[in-house]
Amino acid sequence: MVEFTLQREDWSLHRKGHIDQERHREKVREAIREHLADLVSDESLIMSDGKQIIKIPIRSLEEYRIRYNFQKGKHVGTGSGDTAVGDLVARGKPDTDGQPGPGQGEGAGSEPGVDYAEAEVTLDDIQQELFRELELPDLAEKDEADMVVDTVEFRDVRKKGITANIDKKRTLLQALRHAKKDDRVVITPDDLRYKTWETIVKPDSNAVILAMMDLSGSMGLFEKYCARTFFFWMTRFLRTKYANVQIRYIAHHTEAHEVDEEYFFTKGESGGTICSSAYQYALDMVNREYPPERYNIYPIHFSDGDNLTSDNEKCVQLVKELSSVSRMFGYAEVNQYSRSSTLMSAYGKLQIPRFRTYVIRDKSEIYGALRHFFSQQQGVKSA
Amino acid sequence: MNHRELEELERAIERMMDLARAFGLDIYPMRFEVCPADVLYTFGAYGMPTRFHHWSFGKTFHKMKLEYDLGLSRIYELVINSNPCYAFLLDGNTLLQNKTVCAHVLGHCDFFKNNAAFRHTSRDMVERMASSAERIYRYELEYGRRRVEELLDAGLAIAEHVDPSEEGRNARRVAKERMYRQRLGQRAEPPRRAREPGPYDDLFALDGPLPEPEEESIPARVLNKDVMLFIIEHSSALEEWERDILSMLREEMLYFWPQLETKIMNEGWATYWHLRIMREMDLSDEEAVEFAKMHSSVVLPSRTSINPYHVGLAIWEDIERRWNEPTKEEQERYGRRPGEGREKMFEVREMETDVSFLRNYLTKDLIEKLDLYVYQKVGNDWRVVEKDWEKVRDALVASRINGGIPVLYVEDGDYRRNGELLIRHAFEGMELDLRHLEKVLPYFYRLWGRPVHLQTVVEGRDVIFSYDGKKVQRSFLKD
Numbered sequence: 027m028v029e030f031t032l033q034r035e036d037w038s039l040h041r042k043g044h045i046d047q048e049r050h051r052e053k054v055r056e057a058i059r060e061h062l063a064d065l066v067s068d069e070s071l072i073m074s075d076g077k078q079i080i081k082i083p084i085r086s087l088e089e090y091r092i093r094y095n096f097q098k099g100k101h102v103g104t105g106s107g108d109t110a111v112g113d114l115v116a117r118g119k120p121d122t123d124g125q126p127g128p129g130q131g132e133g134a135g136s137e138p139g140v141d142y143a144e145a146e147v148t149l150d151d152i153q154q155e156l157f158r159e160l161e162l163p164d165l166a167e168k169d170e171a172d173m174v175v176d177t178v179e180f181r182d183v184r185k186k187g188i189t190a191n192i193d194k195k196r197t198l199l200q201a202l203r204h205a206k207k208d209d210r211v212v213i214t215p216d217d218l219r220y221k222t223w224e225t226i227v228k229p230d231s232n233a234v235i236l237a238m239m240d241l242s243g244s245m246g247l248f249e250k251y252c253a254r255t256f257f258f259w260m261t262r263f264l265r266t267k268y269a270n271v272q273i274r275y276i277a278h279h280t281e282a283h284e285v286d287e288e289y290f291f292t293k294g295e296s297g298g299t300i301c302s303s304a305y306q307y308a309l310d311m312v313n314r315e316y317p318p319e320r321y322n323i324y325p326i327h328f329s330d331g332d333n334l335t336s337d338n339e340k341c342v343q344l345v346k347e348l349s350s351v352s353r354m355f356g357y358a359e360v361n362q363y364s365r366s367s368t369l370m371s372a373y374g375k376l377q378i379p380r381f382r383t384y385v386i387r388d389k390s391e392i393y394g395a396l397r398h399f400f401s402q403q404q405g406v407k408s409a
Numbered sequence: 410m411n412h413r414e415l416e417e418l419e420r421a422i423e424r425m426m427d428l429a430r431a432f433g434l435d436i437y438p439m440r441f442e443v444c445p446a447d448v449l450y451t452f453g454a455y456g457m458p459t460r461f462h463h464w465s466f467g468k469t470f471h472k473m474k475l476e477y478d479l480g481l482s483r484i485y486e487l488v489i490n491s492n493p494c495y496a497f498l499l500d501g502n503t504l505l506q507n508k509t510v511c512a513h514v515l516g517h518c519d520f521f522k523n524n525a526a527f528r529h530t531s532r533d534m535v536e537r538m539a540s541s542a543e544r545i546y547r548y549e550l551e552y553g554r555r556r557v558e559e560l561l562d563a564g565l566a567i568a569e570h571v572d573p574s575e576e577g578r579n580a581r582r583v584a585k586e587r588m589y590r591q592r593l594g595q596r597a598e599p600p601r602r603a604r605e606p607g608p609y610d611d612l613f614a615l616d617g618p619l620p621e622p623e624e625e626s627i628p629a630r631v632l633n634k635d636v637m638l639f640i641i642e643h644s645s646a647l648e649e650w651e652r653d654i655l656s657m658l659r660e661e662m663l664y665f666w667p668q669l670e671t672k673i674m675n676e677g678w679a680t681y682w683h684l685r686i687m688r689e690m691d692l693s694d695e696e697a698v699e700f701a702k703m704h705s706s707v708v709l710p711s712r713t714s715i716n717p718y719h720v721g722l723a724i725w726e727d728i729e730r731r732w733n734e735p736t737k738e739e740q741e742r743y744g745r746r747p748g749e750g751r752e753k754m755f756e757v758r759e760m761e762t763d764v765s766f767l768r769n770y771l772t773k774d775l776i777e778k779l780d781l782y783v784y785q786k787v788g789n790d791w792r793v794v795e796k797d798w799e800k801v802r803d804a805l806v807a808s809r810i811n812g813g814i815p816v817l818y819v820e821d822g823d824y825r826r827n828g829e830l831l832i833r834h835a836f837e838g839m840e841l842d843l844r845h846l847e848k849v850l851p852y853f854y855r856l857w858g859r860p861v862h863l864q865t866v867v868e869g870r871d872v873i874f875s876y877d878g879k880k881v882q883r884s885f886l887k888d
Contacts, residue, residue, distance in 0.1 A: 030426060030439035032419045034410075034500070037444050043451035043474070046467025053464055089465050090566055090848035092815050095840045097786055100794070102805045104710035104719065105780035115712055115784040115791040203480040216501070 058155045065152050066396070067255055067389035156393075157263050160400040162233060162271075164353040164380070165322055180221045187220025233322035233353075234272040235264065236311065238304040240329035241295040242279040249360040253328035254291055255392050256358065260326070261287075263400070274311065280334075282307035300337045301329060301369065305344035309351075318351040326356040326399065331367025338372045345373065349381045356399040357383045410443060414504045421508045421690065425515060428686050433755065434519040437532075438493040441511065445500050450474045452487050452497055456665060459539035461546070461657075463561050486510040490521040490668065492532035505696045509703055512686040516679030519758075524674070526667035526762050529578055534664050541657040548650050560651055561658075563852040568658045569814045572635035573666040580638055581656065636832060637662070639819045645828065646858020655856070669812030670762045677721015678758060680708065684722075710779075713791070715805065723779055724770050728754055763809040771805070773798040781805070807837070815841060820864070830857045831873075834865035841865050843874075850876035 058065065103115055183193055196219040198211075205211045237260070239253050264271040275290035276282055279297035282304040308325050316323055325348050333341065349355045355378075359370050364387060373383055384395045410418070422441065429436065452458045454470035477483050485506060489495040496514040498507050521527050531537060549557045572580065633639065637659045641652050668675070687700055708719040731739075733750035740746070761769065776798040783795035783804045795801060810816075816835040824831040830853065834841060846863065853861040853876070860877040864886075871886040 030422055030441065032415070032422060032441040032443070034415065034443040037448040040448050040451065042462070043447060043454060043467060043470035046462055046464055047471040048467070049462075049464040050467040050471065088848075089468075090845045090852070091569065092567070092817060092834075092849055093842050093845055094813075094815060095842040098840050100783050100785045100804050101713070102715055102781055102801060102808065103712050103784050103793075104715065105712070105782055105793075106710075107780050109780050109782050109793055109796070111782075111793050111796055113782075113793040115793060117790050 278304035461542040513683035516682030570636035
């Protein structure tokens with residue numbers, strides 16, 4: 027008689043897979059950090075609705091082996107009875123233009139033998155890493171009573187929880203998944219899903235960002251792209267990390283006017299450039315609506331530096347005035363070809379600690395600009 | 410599973426063990442464990458419950474678990490080649506599913522115990538992997554997690570390149586003995602054992618005595634497929650603890666190897682036996698329907714690959730039929746007598762691996778009946794390019810050579826007289842994945858400590874890929 031045993035042990039402390047999965051996640055995060063500069067300026071992200079999953083090449087996550095090139099090989103498959111030479115087995119994705127690197131003839135799909143070559147990273151993953159590094163500089167306590175806000179957010183779904191928090195939609199979906207085609211849908215205890223909440227503590231800042239952008243004719247596609255990408259991340263960062271931060275959008279060419287968010291991010295204008303118009307508009311806004319003793323004020327201005335020369339002196343004057351009421355005033359110049367700009371040379375001589383400038387020559391420097399402006403000390407200097 | 414179901418399963422297993430024995434299956438003592446999904450998936454990802462920690466296992470675990478949670482796929486069971494034989498059952502399975510799984514597992518256990526490819530595997534691997542894991546953990550404490558992880562990354566990338574033959578398996582021990590003898594100032598080779606005089610001795614005598622093998626630092630030819638061992642023995646860049654970890658990876662690979670070589674046979678065998686055993690169990694009508702559903706989902710054929718359960722089962726049943734009812738011609742030519750099906754199956758189960766199994770028993774009739782075909786990429790699409798049965802069989806056999814892993818040899822451990830490593834890919838018509846190749850070279854370099862070169866064939870031309878610690882270069886060799 028051959029012996030056997032049958033038993034069920036308590037496995038509840040068995041965490042091995044989870045521990046190593048956590049290490050894998052950690053490595054993904056490391057890889058994201060390494061690629062942040064590229065990711066932050068990725069066009070597909072800015073256009074996306076925020077739910078999109080993008081794939082980035084993260085080398086350390088793939089397990090490389092000496093293996094055959096599946097794409098070039100012959101493989102054996104099984105038909106359903108009367109397969110003939112020439113029959114279609116699977117449709118392939120069209121090859122890319124022969125560029126090496128990720129995406130070459132690969133990607134998930136109906137194609138056989140293809141692994142995910144890249145790690146999947148969501149916008150949230152990138153945000154999480156990016157926003158860890160950013161903060162509003164020199165944020166002052168303006169009104170102590172409101173400084174901290176507790177909010178409750180439902181942001182996780184679990185298998186255990188209290189009945190009041192059952193997530194009906196997910197539970198039903200789960201039951202549907204288990205149900206065989208013709209069977210009645212039965213909800214088993216295993217299908218139950220509960221929402222769980224987390225208490226979020228957000229510093230209440232009483233802060234206002236005055237986002238100013240030059241929309242004159244000299245601002246080309248590249249310049250606008252950099253500016254908008256910067257503001258895109260800035261907006262998300264502020265909304266994620268702080269409660270009650272207001273953002274006001276000011277567009278200008280020779281004149282300035284306030285626009286709504288959508289206009290700011292999508293529309294182009296034309297004409298010459300008088301930057302002081304925006305500064306004056308911002309200053310008026312501050313005087314009217316945001317007394318500095320109650321608000322942390324952060325003006326940020328994007329331009330290509332191509333300002334009407336006679337206006338520069340006025341700009342310097344207004345920068346001084348605006349800086350004196352602000353916690354930080356950021357001026358970013360998108361200057362692809364390193365032209366010497368009159369505006370920047372005027373600002374270069376200024377010695378105001380709260381006034382920070384940054385030159386973006388390349389898309390990847392948007393990330394540097396974010397870190398430069400949104401850190402306690404002046405962050406990464408442009409090279 | 411509730412308590413009542415567990416009790417019923419226990420009774421069912423008892424009956425199945427009796428049935429298995431009556432059928433002639435020969436199995437180790439069995440240890441069935443019922444465990445929750447995440448535990449089962451952990452074992453699936455690691456290949457063994459007791460294996461060491463590495464992020465790549467965590468990644469696999471997560472992927473498998475996710476697919477299970479989303480209802481995309483599931484593994485019903487996991488069985489470990491050891492004595493006693495461990496089988497892990499999924500707690501979430503129905504009673505009938507777990508009965509089927511147990512029957513299936515008995516087939517695997519018989520195969521592990523009796524197939525020749527498994528003859529030399531360590532049956533105490535559960536404990537050995539546990540102690541390896543323990544040792545690797547101690548190295549982590551001593552040398553830091555980062556350093557150990559980085560070494561494991563490199564080691565796992567090349568661990569498939571071992572020599573699983575009997576000679577290769579023992580090579581490390583032999584090499585150690587040689588080093589030991591050299592240290593003692595003795596001859597490098599152990600003295601030949603005196604042997605019984607054989608019928609061909611007079612022929613050997615004509616050639617005179619065999620020359621003594623030359624004393625040299627580069628080991629004998631048989632080691633050369635074992636790139637892993639060559640690096641362990643001859644790298645100048647490794648510290649002792651690093652060699653130790655690589656040796657553990659190599660040993661684990663040698664343990665897993667027979668399973669790579671017998672996938673179709675082994676799954677087909679287990680499927681064959683779960684059918685036979687479950688047929689003998691008294692199933693209610695409801696259970697019979699559930700069993701039929703489960704079985705057919707297991708043997709579902711795939712357009713783009715070979716399902717080992719499906720094709721393996723078909724071959725086994727074909728062997729049984731052909732040896733049970735031999736044609737007149739077969740009876741006359743081969744002296745086959747009717748009714749020898751099972752006997753033949755047990756013989757095949759002992760002797761073959763997938764390559765010879767397919768070569769010898771995947772017949773023209775079967776290939777046509779199963780509608781197997783060869784497909785490849787034509788333009789952007791994958792199309793059927795071959796239906797001729799011999800070509801189909803050969804393509805399938807080719808895909809199973811060396812467990813489906815490209816064969817590498819160490820060509821020169823002192824390449825360019827500079828201590829560089831030259832590895833040659835034994836090209837047999839299938840090109841390597843160059844993106845992967847270029848990423849693996851730095852791992853070789855990490856372990857070898859000097860520039861590494863890998864020779865292969867691309868677009869019909871000999872190419873050497875080289876990595877010098879900074880970048881990968883490829884150079885075409887002139888004919």
